[in-house]
Amino acid sequence: MKHAAIAAFLLAAGSASAEEIKVDVGLDKPVVIDTEQPLKLALFIEIGTNSAVQSTITGVEKMAAKYGFSYDVFDARFDVARQINQMETALFNGYNAWIVVPVEGSQVCDMVTKRAPAENVLVAHATGTACGRSSMEGEDLWSPGTLTYVGGNETPGAFKAIMEKAAADNPGRQKVGILTGPNLHPITVSFDKALDEIKKEYPDFEVVALHRTDYSPPDNQMKTQTMLQANPDLSIMVGAYTNMSKGAVPALEAAGKQGQVKVYEAGGTEWSVEALKSGAIQATTGFYRQTAAEAAAQAILDARAGKKVPRVILNDGHALIPGQEAGKVGLVTRDNVAQYTPESP
Incomplete structure (x- = not known):
């Protein structure tokens, strides 16, 4: 090109x-x-x-x-x-x-x-x-x-922040599914380190399935379907990027699980903003x-x-959103989504 x-x-x-x-x-x-x-x-x-x-x-x-x-x-x-x-x-x-x-x-x-x-x-x-x-x-x-x-918004600390948000929102024993990108990709390596720390610090945050994907929504939809079939009691899903959610949400809808399985992601996009407003996802991160x-x-x-x-x-060279601390990723939820301007569709 x-x-x-x-x-x-x-x-x-x-x-x-x-x-x-x-x-x-x-x-x-x-x-x-x-x-x-x-x-x-x-x-x-x-x-x-x-x-x-x-x-x-x-x-x-x-x-x-x-x-x-x-x-x-x-x-x-x-x-x-x-x-x-x-x-x-x-x-x-x-x-x-x-x-x-x-x-x-x-x-x-x-x-x-x-x-x-x-x-x-x-x-x-x-x-x-x-x-x-x-x-x-x-x-x-x-x-x-x-x-x-x-x-700076794809470091272990950034991914850990969204996982900690999921754990804080959902106390008690949780069955968690994970969607990431390809092996060895820098973002996957970073995400995996954060996940290892979360599993040690939050024993109730039980990861029961982890799937590598090619970042495409169709692949993530297929992997989510597989995850749901193997784990009917899944309660949380965490994705390394919005494309994971774009695949996971329709799979949850088809399985009648929307609302039962809480979705958290990194890399907030235009799609993420609408998904937060509708309740399809619970939180994302600035990217x-x-x-x-x-x-x-x-x-x-x-x-x-x-x-x-x-x-x-740091912060991808972007200004901080309200409530965000310097050096840390900005968490975007339904409460502050109006103050977040995404840069990807």
Whole structure:
């Protein structure tokens, strides 16, 4: 999928000598920016058919239109080998900055923290960590060799918050079903760590089924049907993203279980807002992939302009919603949903 944003972006009249800007990315050698070369951005995504990922593309598209840089989108289709090959290709095709959402963070680590900076390529992460940092929090989400990490709403702490909400809302023994994404995906690794902590801290929160999915609503609907057949006394479902709920809710309706099984999710979308209002789900979390992509692009632009860029930008670069503490995910319920503006359908 190729995108080239062409905007009226004219330099002021007059001549200027070439300038090199050195950007500290935490290595012995900085990334050196040739300011005579225009920004040519490569955006690496997990899978283009996902609604949240489409928001990432929208964020870059808007920034490109605003600032007049070119970009191309590389869709890995949840195949980390494909993503690494795409990065190899990008290294030899003149891209001087990358925004990366990894399929699997450890396997792309060498590319984003060594190979790219060695070729003077600035790398920003948007809602996906590298180098085994999926289970970390705060400043530890940044990988040396990269410019910045933008995210924070898909860390173990963020997922734990929605699970704690489910446990608090439903005291006593509960039979819990879990829907996550593919194995080894950074979000899955993060979610699993949170779930392990919850199971230790809340013994009544009994996980009786866990299904990996491809994030599509049809797959999640099928997995929910299987879960309900095997566990007729299921009382809670927790999903790693809204697409899990989009599949789970119709499966619950078909089984006559809507209202009996409480649904909690992460990654609040437009669908989530309506589902909260109707009572189809009980809570979601703030998630801003468009804003994260815009913040990552802005960080690259700032670095190219010689400005200092934070190593980590939390809450996906978005303003806090009322009641949200800095450094923590924002919980969205029926009580405060009117104050939440989603960024994905």
